[in-house]
Amino acid sequence: MAIKALRGTYDIFPPKSKLWQKVENLARELFDFYGYGEIRTPIFEQTSLFSRSIGENTDIVSKEMYTFQDKKGRSITLRPEATAPVIRAYLQHNMQQLNQICKLSYLGPMFRYERPQAGRNRQFYQLGTELIGSANPYYDAESIALAYDFISRLGIKCPAVKINSVGDTQSKSNYATLIKNYLSPKISSMCGDCQIRIEKNPLRVLDCKNPSCKEHIANAPSLLDSLSETSKTHFDKVREYLETMEIPYTIDNYLVRGLDYYTDTIFEIIHSNLGSQDVLGGGGRYNNLVQEMGGPSVGAVGFAFGIDRLILVLEALGQLGPKTNSGLDFFILNIDDSVFNQHIKLIKRLREKNIKIDICAENKSFKAQMRNANKLNAEFVIIRGSDEIENNVIKIKNMNDKTEETISITDDDSLFNAVLERIKQNDKKPVF
Ligand code: AMP
DSSP: OOOOOOTTOOOOOTTHHHHHHHHHHHHHHHHHHTTOEEOOOOSEEEHHHHHHHHOTTSHIIIIIOOEEEOTTSOEEEEOSOSHHHHHHHHHHTTGGGGOSOEEEEEEEEEEOOOOOBTTBOSEEEEEEEEEESOOOHHHHHHHHHHHHHHHHHTTOOSOEEEEEEOOSHHHHHHHHHHHHHHHTTTGGGSOHHHHHHHHHOGGGGGGOOOHHHHHHHTTOOOGGGGOOHHHHHHHHHHHHHHHHTTOOOEEOTTOOOSOTTOOSEEEEEEOGGGTTSOEEEEEEEOSSHHHHTTSOSOOEEEEEEEHHHHHHHHHHHTTTOOOOOOOOSEEEOOOOGGGHHHHHHHHHHHHHTTOOEEEOOSOOOHHHHHHHHHHTTOSEEEEOOHHHHHTTEEEEEETTTOOEEEEEOOSHHHHHHHHHHHHHHTTOOOOO
16 A cells, blocks of 8 residues: 555645745845744644643644654654744743843744645644744734734735733633623533533634534623733723724634633634634733743743645635746757766856756657756757767757857867856846
């Protein structure tokens, strides 16, 4: 039986990988533009990092982690998200001592044992940012603005930005009591998961997709009504800044997120093309996490987009059609073995000059090699068969207008200069 990729994982290869690179490159450039520097953390960490920070009773920790024992019996987990590893790294490397706001961005694979479906995989990819060291509401708004800017620059029009506030620790606990009391007469008719959640993690009840549970929570008390004065003021400021920056948003009173560490502002960016997995990305503020992980009491805010979902939307919109190879300057037809070594020497020298040149080392027919040149989007083809060798010439064929030039060559240098001269005439910028 041939070995296949595991369920919930997949391969990304050309031409689609071009689209992935485009998304990733844009993220890198934009994050840099907003003052974020890239952090790369390990793909696996101690299990306790995630169970403590994300929350023991969340779906991620209780059901979805790829956890295993290493050869020394230590419990290791493939990272299901990047916020906890980033904060772990921030503290491990004493970045708080820099005494300034720390802006870190990341990009890479995450792992969750979920039921695979469109837009939901077991190995998926996130790109995101974390701003550590301030509880100022401006940074909540700036993170949302950055997320919105990214989506807009990708060409994804009209994403819906939903925001809400879960409030500080006090507000969260007020609301937990409120929702518990509200739902206690109805809880026996709610799903099994909700019956557990109402005891262990009451806010998550708001996120249940079960139709009968949804009915029960439709008129539940609003999170915003439970906010402490400080959280209320914070949220009002976030809204004010978003309005100043003209970021369109709506408030969703029942929005909650799957990770326990959030405090105050949370947000999601939704796209209608995605069906049931319609959340392109989300995030929010988490003011207690750094301290809970043994660091100072500093505020932090961040977000993550799922790259898999961004790709699905871009494909559906046809905004960034898959591009083929970006094209060669020259393709050398490999017709006569006697000059093969001279050609590979030429290729080496031209590549040092950033000229994009290639040859096919296999002995294919003239026709097949021309087809290959076309496929590779070559601008010029170098033809050097036995006639040309005998007459000390090469032919350079322009693949656009199909014209051919014959150029005399005597040695390696004249061959090199002839090809270089041809590309100079073409006024083509080198690839680098
Ligand atoms: P979260 O870390 O749960 O806040 O998720 C942030 C974003 O990551 C989501 O909006 C999705 O775009 C993406 N995401 C989360 N889980 C998955 C998954 N299993 N498969 C694909 N994308 C995911």
